[in-house]
Amino acid sequence: MLENDNADWGLVHALVLDGQGGARAVARADLVHLQLAEHESLWLHWDRGQVRTHAWLREESGLNAFSCDLLLEENTRPRLVPLPNARFLLFLRGINLNPGAQPEDMVSVRIFAEERRVISLRLRSLRATEDLVARLAAGEGPRNAADLVLYLAERLTERIQAVVDQLTETLDTEEERVDSEDGYAPEHSSLLHLRRRSAGLRRFLAPQRDLFALLARNCPGWFSNEHSHYWNELNNSLTRYLEELELNRERVALLIEAEQRQLSERMNRTMYRFGVVTGIFLPITFITGLLGMNVGGLPGADNSAGFLITCGVTLAVAVGQWLLYRQLRWL
Structure with missing residues (x-):
């Protein structure tokens, strides 16, 4: 109290x-x-x-x-x-x-x-x-x-x-x-x-x-x-x-x-992977873009096996780049 x-x-x-x-x-x-x-x-x-x-x-x-x-x-x-x-x-x-x-x-x-x-x-x-x-x-x-x-x-x-x-x-x-x-x-x-x-x-x-x-x-x-x-x-x-x-x-x-x-390491690894993928697809994109032009005289345009040949060339370029990157230890 x-x-x-x-x-x-x-x-x-x-x-x-x-x-x-x-x-x-x-x-x-x-x-x-x-x-x-x-x-x-x-x-x-x-x-x-x-x-x-x-x-x-x-x-x-x-x-x-x-x-x-x-x-x-x-x-x-x-x-x-x-x-x-x-x-x-x-x-x-x-x-x-x-x-x-x-x-x-x-x-x-x-x-x-x-x-x-x-x-x-x-x-x-x-x-x-x-x-x-x-x-x-x-x-x-x-x-x-x-x-x-x-x-x-x-x-x-x-x-x-x-x-x-x-x-x-x-x-x-x-x-x-x-x-x-x-x-x-x-x-x-x-x-x-x-x-x-x-x-x-x-x-x-x-x-x-x-x-x-x-x-x-x-x-x-x-x-x-x-x-x-x-x-x-x-x-x-x-x-x-x-x-x-x-x-x-x-x-x-x-x-x-x-x-x-x-965080920086993860970002660098991600950017590195993007760089490798871009490097592989850059020549392939160039080949497909070149062959995709709508002009006369394109090789294989009248050949029924032209598509398969183009796919083979593209695959060969990709394999060659992969082997090159492995030799350079980029992969």
Whole structure:
């Protein structure tokens, strides 16, 4: 019932982290007078598409207009914006696992983080936040704001692995069929689709890798040294995914090249056969055309065996050409 009341205000999740891996829900109306214990942190997850979310962010969140404008802007890319007093804005992208969506159409989550408060906004639902709520309900979730931001980044990064693996397996299958099946050529449209998916993922993963590296080097003071190691591991994971996507793009280019080469070979063989047939029939056509002229003095015109003689000469010319082509190894 509490979640339904909060949802009417655009508040998807409102949880107070207890510092032990658990959390308790709070109502939207209680945010104004909410007092946190020393070991507690607050996480507010909002629906960016709700008008009331915009109103709360600008009027009650305590954020300045610059931060609100960035959190609510229509289009953004992965980036890190440091703010005064050891606060920051973090813009991340995650795999779109919503029904009917393309994974490379990555969903955005915008995060404002300070030592004891995290405000996140999304436009479309994210599996990462649902996993986070489930872990908190089980008492196994993040203990503070630093853990929460890191947890969201980790879950967003983990889901990228499945999509990259799927692309790689598809290319493996196509390459095996090209190598094992004579004359097999993958569909051009399918290869282009794979290349577009790889490019769409690389578009957002490259800047996201860079901001993870930045966080590994320059974490705010309320992050621990252990957090820096985790950010560095996320940077390494995205580097590996990007290398795999770059390799996949090169493999797609090789498959397209193989497809074009096979098409060119088939076309050349077809044109070669047409050339041989044309070469055989050209002198025969000349003989029949010459004898078909309606003029006087044609040889064999008054001979009853003229037709048979002409057929024999034509056949002899054809056999002679065939033997010549065989000797020249044109056949």
